[in-house]
């Protein structure tokens with residue numbers, strides 16, 4: 074059972090200008106709400122807003138699967154915020170292929186890379202001048218996946234893209250550390266969200282089990298709530314984590330084996 078979290082300090086992120094991708098639902102919506110609760114000004118994007126998109130954020134519709142889409146969003150976000158202190162690359166998606174890795178079509182490998190890896194690279198590149206201007210204490214957080222280190226065959230293309238994101242984040246952290254800009258990566262485990270539930274349903278159908286069985290092995294006894302990930306992101310974005318960079322934080326209820 075998810076227990077109530079401590080009430081956020083409403084001034085924790087006061088004055089911070091925050092960009093979160095994929096904030097229309099799921100983990101991204103929880104991250105947006107967590108920054109709003111901490112007093113930040115937040116811009117988010119997705120192709121479509123939903124009734125769970127936090128109302129306190131500016132929503133700029135966009136498709137991050139192409140360079141043009143990312144650049145259009147970056148310009149609009151900068152115009153709205155006038156600068157940026159925190160970037161959270163969260164948008165991502167995966168499509169399951171249960172027929173074997175060889176059945177994943179070529180264009181799905183490139184699609185997976187475009188959305189789950191290159192969207193973050195492109196957005197960070199576009200926002201980096203503003204992040205550098207914001208200076209020491211500004212933060213980039215990339216949302217990866219446990220699939221980066223424990224990939225399942227039907228999601229091999231997605232896992233490979235997330236593994237690339239992990240490696241890229243480490244390199245970016247080293248490059249930006251002298252400027253006091255921190256770069257970290259979060260690897261969620263099984264979190265209950267619309268996107269992940271659909272994927273888990275594919276696995277459940279293939280195994281002939283119900284959806285709950287796909288998360289029954291989480292050592293802490295429950296699947297993740299999007300707020301579990303948002304809390305980790307809030308910590309990494311805050312000055313409480315001022316000596317943390319280049320790290321990959323697993324938030325999964327204990328499911329991933331040590332690596």
Ligand SMILES: NC(=O)c1ccc[n+]([C@@H]2O[C@H](COP(=O)([O-])OP(=O)(O)OC[C@H]3O[C@@H](n4cnc5c(N)ncnc54)[C@H](OP(=O)(O)O)[C@@H]3O)[C@@H](O)[C@H]2O)c1
Nearest residue numbers: 095097099100119120121136137164165218264266268269
């Ligand atoms: N939930 C989990 O168990 C889990 C585990 C490991 C990692 N993750 C990672 O956590 C992140 C969030 O996942 P989630 O579970 O919250 O998924 P979700 O419920 O499907 O939400 C994904 C978000 O990304 C947006 N998005 C998808 N394609 C996009 C595109 N082409 N352009 C712009 N935005 C796009 C979606 O909005 P639109 O579709 O309207 O564009 C939505 O806002 C992803 O990077 C995912 O890989 C999740």
